[in-house]
Amino acid sequence: xxxxxxxxxxxxxxxxxxxxxxxxxxxxxxxxxxxxxxxxxxxxxxxxxxxxxxxxxxxxxxxxxxxxxxxxxxxxxxxxxxxxxxxxxxxxxxxxxxxxxxxxxxxxxxxxxxxxxxxxxxxxxxxxxxxxxxxxxxxxxxxx
Numbered sequence: 001x002x003x004x005x006x007x008x009x010x011x012x013x014x015x016x017x018x019x020x021x022x023x024x025x026x027x028x029x030x031x032x033x034x035x036x037x038x039x040x041x042x043x044x045x046x047x048x049x050x051x052x053x054x055x056x057x058x059x060x061x062x063x064x065x066x067x068x069x070x071x072x073x074x075x076x077x078x079x080x081x082x083x084x085x086x087x088x089x090x091x092x093x094x095x096x097x098x099x100x101x102x103x104x105x106x107x108x109x110x111x112x113x114x115x116x117x118x119x120x121x122x123x124x125x126x127x128x129x130x131x132x133x134x135x136x137x138x139x140x141x142x143x144x
Contacts, residue, residue, distance in 0.1 A: 002032040005112070007042050007137040014130045031137065036060060038108075040137060046071055057135070064104060064115065078117050078133075080104050098122040112138035 011023040029042030040057040053070035063079040071091070076099050077084035083100040102118040115135040121128045 002030055004140040005029050005031045005137045006140055010134045012132040016127055078104050078119060
């Protein structure tokens, strides 16, 4: 069954210079289950350029795959204790990055979910940033 949801994605990034960057996106989206996987779809608008990026979160077997298409194109995989390579493409070019997940925890209920991820981003073996991602969603009331 497809459900309309409200989602908040909060991120904290500490770069190699010790600078802390906080981000938060709040949007409405869709939640559904297919083939043993849980999916969340939502759009994110860049506040400066107003360009839209479509986001797909795919959960399966304690792993999260975050795919982005539009202003930014990437596929990031988060899995506790593992490192996954990805390409991250913007208007300025493509970077090859390693995403090393320290921990990912999930709590699911009938009314929504909370996911917490701590991970590092590396390029050519060098640490670029330490990151935290918090994803919360709740079901919206059915529309008539």
